[in-house]
Amino acid sequence: MKAIFKFFLNLLPRPLLIRLSYVVRPVLAFFMRGKRYIDPIDGRGFRSFLAYGYAKTRENVLSPSTLSLERHRLLWLFLKQETDLFTKPQKLLHFAPEQAFYKRFKKMAHLDYVTTDLNSPIADVKADICNLPFEDSSFDVILCNHVLEHIPDDTQAMKELFRVLRPGGWGVFQIPQDLNRASTFEDPSITDKEERTRIFGQYDHVRVYGRDYFDKLREAGFEVNAVDYTQTIGKEMSDTYRLAWGELIPYCKKPSA
Known part of the structure; x- marks a missing residue:
């Protein structure tokens, strides 16, 4: 199998x-x-x-x-137990909507739910994350998970996330991260799919993020809290839910105006 x-x-x-x-x-x-x-x-x-x-x-x-x-289940638990996403009326922008979440979020009547991606067949809006077709401060919450590692100009993508998020709004921007690596590694000259898979972990990834990922988000303007939510859940339940122990959730807020 x-x-x-x-x-x-x-x-x-x-x-x-x-x-x-x-x-x-x-x-x-x-x-x-x-x-x-x-x-x-x-x-x-x-x-x-x-x-x-x-x-x-x-x-x-x-x-x-x-x-x-692992990342989806960890995020679901965090969103449900630590945020108001499941209870408060708000406008949510969801990049590359995951099947595990898509129909569930769409059924939540209190959410104004917008999905976007260049290629996903279930996305509402086909858009480039580096040039989003949304006005400034359009969304209360943004979920953009395992997307930025695919984007050559991730700095511009982060600026766009910051732009369309309203002041006081928040988002979660998960990425595959090597916490043993201090600095992010990228090399635009690596274009061969097999070589990308070997170095970056997947054929369509363009970098390996290190611990400096959170600083990159801060440079874009976000207040960032790297949350180790597995510590809250505990080892026994983390195993029952099959979570990745020690995975960090990048919980980001746009400062209030």
């Missing part, structure tokens, strides 16, 4: 993968049901999760029901 998943991950275009997953997901969830692990997004239990990964396969991380990964 691992070999089959890796084949689809590496060879099929992302939009097609998204469409196919709607068919495969119910079958996987039925045959893998159990009590050992829990997906906190839908509350369903499984005897194990699926393996996932490009350059390096991670075992037991992909939920059979929501197709969420």
